Amino acid sequence: MIIVVTNCGLFKNGFESFQESYICDCTSFSRVEYVTQIGKASFQKYAQVKAIIVDYEQQDISLLIALMEIKSVDPELTLILMTREARFSNTIENILINTVADYALNCTDSLRKLERILRELHGCTQHKTIVKNTAWYRIEKASNLTRKEEVLLPYIVSGKNNKEISRYLNLSQKTVSCHRRSIYEKFKVNNLIGLYNTFCYTK
Template sequence: MLVDNLMIEKPSFRKVVYVEDLKKISREDFSHAKALVVDYGQSDIKVLNALLEIKNRYENSYFILITRDACYESTIENILINTIADCTIDCKNAVRKLSACLVHFTLEDQQVTIFKNIRWHHLEKEQHLTRMEAILLPYIVSGKKNKEITRYLDLTGKTVSHHRRNIYRKFSVTNLTGLYKKFDHSV
């Protein structure tokens, strides 16, 4: 309803796509969208993985996730949400914030400000993750293999392997399962 009203009021909002089911959106919709509004109401890592892949393909689109408090209980989910979303909105304040966010995105010369979840921010700082490690971590926790990550981020396999090892070392784990367990215990 909000998006429909905004499209009537502001012609520039015609490029906003509201997503309830990713399977119902065509590639053409994604490629023409200025912003994607995703109602992410229930925890679902598969949906986040799909959104991460979409974000890589359509990097000029803004991703706005409408979330619930329950979506932030998992550290892995936090990492993925913070990587995907240019803006996250708690559904209680969705109408007010989404309006402001969309108006902000219509101003082409404006810088996008991303607010990270506080637990993810502290974890990132406590482990002294480098910028590249912070970029790679969402792909690693989403289960992507090094070869897939190299394609998404246009990096060499050696670079990805090096940073993956550093991430594991910083979290004192030897594999992805250990990293999952570490995140489960950091709650």
């Protein structure tokens, strides 16, 4: 089963045509459910869902946070964002997209790639793709974050508090607090506002 998140009729029609033309022989995807908001797809359904495809044309941080929460419940679920390169120009959005999306495809060159990804997913051979803007690449390289800090960072920049993060990642609040302090130290800031400023004003 696939869930397609879109409020665009053209996108829905396009995906229906794509399904009929390219992946009709993939039995894993014989059922497709269309929703306009991710909250309208009940959590009970995710056990049956192999992939969520999101029409992500405009910035929507709340949607990315909702997808991050879903991914934390089911890490095996594949999330595919159909987006545009412009969506990677904002560093915080860039971090969140790379956290939630197993694949982020440019809408202008997406059908061929989407077919390949879904066929790989059908055959269980998919690989995650990452796209980083120049600012985030430089910041990340200079900060020298540990693997655990890299995992926590998207939750921190999405505004989650230590209690929420500990619940999502199954860590103690004390551990989350220690990692948060270490992240702030590495970015030479004292709080979340300082972290936002680092990402928003670095070019």
